[in-house]
Amino acid sequence: MEKPDELKKDIDLIPKKEDWMDPEVEFKKGRYCYGAPLKHQQYLELPNPREWQPSDIDWRLPENWKEIILNGMADLLKKNRSFRLFMDICVRCGACADKCHFFLGSGDPKNMPVLRAELLRSVYRRYFTLQGRLFGRLAGARELTIDVLKEWFYYFYQCTECRRCSVYCPYGIDTCEITMIGRELLNLVGCNIQWVVEPASNCFRTGNHLGVPPHAFKETFDFAIDEIKDLTGIKVEAPINRKGAEVLFVAPSADYFASPHWFTFLGYLMLFHEIGLDYTWSVYASEGGNFGLFHSMELAKRLNAKIYAEAKRLKVKWILGGECGHMWRTIHQYMDTFNGPADFLEVPVSPITGTRFDNAKSTKMVHITEFTADLIYNNMLNLDKTRNDKWRVTFHDSCNPARSIGLFEEPRFIIKNTCNHFFEMPENTIKEMTFCCGSGAGLGADENLEMRLRGGLPRANAVDYVRKRYGVNMLACMCAIDKAALPALLEYWVPGVEVCGVHELVGNALVMKGEKQRDTNLRGEPIMAEEKG
C-alpha cells in the first residue's frame, strides 16, 4: 500500500473532463471487489450462476441480458416511487457533489452522488422517456451497452449506501435507493460480489454471516465466559436457544468472533448478568446484520425472517438488538414490513426499570443503547468512570443508526456516563452529517482496500482534528462494520487512535456485585495509562 501522503497526493475535486457520457470501464486494482463464488450463488439460487470476475473481458451474461435489465427497470419503476421520482426530478444543482466520502477521498467525478445516479438515469431517459428517445445524447440519454453495465457495477460497488448525500439534497434524493436499485438490476444478470453473496449465503445456511456452526458458537461463548471470570471473578450466564426467556438478544455475528467487537460482546454479557436479565441468545438467529440488504430486497427479507421466526419459537416477549449499523437500518425501516406483524410479541418493557419502549411498539425490538441509556438514567447501574480514564473518547455516528433512526443522544448519554473524557468531532461530520467508514454496504473486502481507505479519509480527517486538538485516542462507535474497518483505517491515516464499541466502555465502567479488584480493562490492558517518565 502506498504511504498516506502518496495516496492523498492526486486527489483533485475538480474534474479534468468536460463530460461523462462515454462509459469508461477500467477496473482499477484496489478499487473493486471480486465476483461472487459459484458455490454461494448456487446455494442462494441466484440468476445466471457462474464463476466470474469483474475484470474478465467477457462477463458471460445471458444472451438476452439487455432485455432482462430493461424489463427489470420497468418492473422496479412500477414498484418503487422513490426510483421513478428520483429519476425524474434531479436538477443537478450539485449540492450533493462534495458530500460523498468516496468523492472526497478519490476525486473520481463519477463518485459524486449526482453522477452515480446519472449513470442509471441516462439509461432511464433513453428507454423510458420521450425526450430521451427523441433526442438521445442531447437529452442526456445513453444506450444500454456492456460498457455502461460495467460502469454501473464499478460505481454501484463504490457506494456504501450511507445516505449522507440525501441529507443535503433539496428533494431528498437518496443515492442509497439508486445504488440498491442498480444492484438489484445487476443481480438479475448474475453480477454481484463475493463479500456480499458469501456472507449472505453463510447466513442463510448457518444463521450468521461468518458461517459459525452451533458448536463453534457455543465454544466462543464458553471462552467469553471464562475471560469474564478471569477479569472479574464472576461467572456469567449466556443462555442459548432457551425457550421461555423474556428477551431474545440478537447481535451482529462479528461481535462474538472478531476484534475489537469481542470486548463489546463481553460488555453485553457482563451487563445482562449484572441486571439479571431473563434472556437468551439464538444460534439459528445468530446474526443481526443483513448482507441481503446489500444485494436485493428479496434476499434481505429471506435473511431477516429468522429473527421473528426464532422469537416466536422461543416464545420470548420482545427482542433486544446489539450494536450494528445496517442491522439497525433493516430492523428500524424494513423488518416489520418484510416479516411483520410481530403480533405474537409484546410491547417491550424494561424488566429492570419498567420503562415501556413505545418507540418500538410495533416491531417489538429495542436498540441496546436505548435499553442501557434507560438503565443508567434510572440509576440501575453502578458505574466507575475512572476505569475508562485511559481513553480520551470521541464518538463516530454510524451512518445507519444516524440517518435511519436518529439514534444520537442515547449512545452519547452512555459514553458520558461511562467516561470522563469525551470530545465531539466537528459538527459537519457527526450526527446526521456523519461520514461513513468507507467499508459499508458489503465493501469491506481486502481487494478494494485502497478504495476503502480513500472512502474513510473524511472520517479520519475529522478524527485527526480531535486527536490533535484534544488528544483523542479512542473512537467509540456502534456498528460491526465500523469496528472491523476503522482500526485499520485509523492505523493508516491517524495512528494512535483505537476503536471500541459503546458497550465495551460500559463493561469497563460497570461495577459488578461481588467482583474482584479489577486491574485491567476488558482488553487486558492496565486500567490507568502508564505515566510518562
Place this chain on the structure above:
Amino acid sequence: MKIILPFFAVSGIAAVIYIGVKVYNLQLVFGIILPYLCFILALVGFIARIIRWAASPVPFHIPTVCGQQRSLPWIRSSKIDSPVTGLGVLFRVLGEVLFFRSLFRNDRANLYGEQKRIIYSSDKLLWVGALLFHWFLLVIILRHLRLFLEPVPSWIISLQGLDGIFETTMPGVYISNVFISLSILYLLFRRFRSRIRYISLPADYFILFLLGGIILSGILMRHIYRIDILDAKAFIMGLIYLKPMVHEGLGAMFYVHLGLVSILTLYIPHSKLMHMAGVFLSPTRNLKNNSRMKRHINPWDYPVKVHTYEEWEDEFKDALKEAGIPLDR
C-alpha cells in the same frame, strides 16, 4: 457544445417567432395556436406524470432522519427533522418547499495544503441564489395575474405597487425583475464552473436560457418595446374565454414572450422542472420516523424462500447435540 446548442435553440425559437410575427404576420400561429396547443399538452403531460408517480407505491419506510428520534421521554427529540406526527412532516415538507432547508445545510469541502486536509466552509450562496430566484418568480407570476383576472384583486395591485416601489425610471423598475435577472445569471454562471459544468446536461442550460429569454423579453416589453397593457389584457382574456382575437397593436416582442412561455409550459412535464411537484412526494422527506411504532405495508410483498428452523435443526443436529444446545425434535 452542450452550452452553445441550447443557447441557439432558445434564440432560434425567439427569432422564428419574432420574424414570423413581424414579417409574415403569423400572430394567429404564435399568439393563439401555439399557446393553446402547449397549454393542453402540458396539462395532460403534467397530470400523466403525477399519476405515474402516485401509481408507484412506496414499498418501504425510508425517511432520511436528520434529527434525534423520539425514544425515551427524557431525551429531547427533533419534531421536524425526525417527525413522528403529521404536523411534523408538514413542517418538514413545507420547510423544503418554502425555505429550501436541506439546501441551507450546504457546506463546501476544500482540500488544503500538502496534507490535503479537508476543511468545511459554509456555502450558502446556492441557497441564496435559488431562494431569490424562486421567490421572485412567484412574485412575478402573481403580478401577472392582473392580466388574467377581472376585476383585479386588490392584493395583486398592492403587490405590484410594492414590487415597483423604487420608481426611479418611468415606467418603474420592478424589484423582482432586478433580482430574478441577477439570480438567473448566477444560476447560469455557476454552471460554467468546472464541477457543475461536468454534471450539467444541455437540458440544464436550455431551461436557463429559456427562462432568461422570457425574463429578457418581458423586461424589453416593459422598458423599450412598449406595448399597451390594456391590449395585452384584452388579448389574454380572449384566450381564457375561448374567444381568441389577434391584436395588431401588441408588437412582436409580446409574441416572443408569450411563445417562450408556451414552450416552457410544454416542456415542464418532460423536464426536471417537475421537481415542483416531486418535492412533495419524496419518500425520504414526507414520511414519519415511526417505522418501529407502526407497521408500513408493502403492497407488492410476496412470500420468499426461507431456511426454516426445522430444516436448520436437521442440518446441524449433531453439532447442536455436541454443544448441548436444546433441540426441538
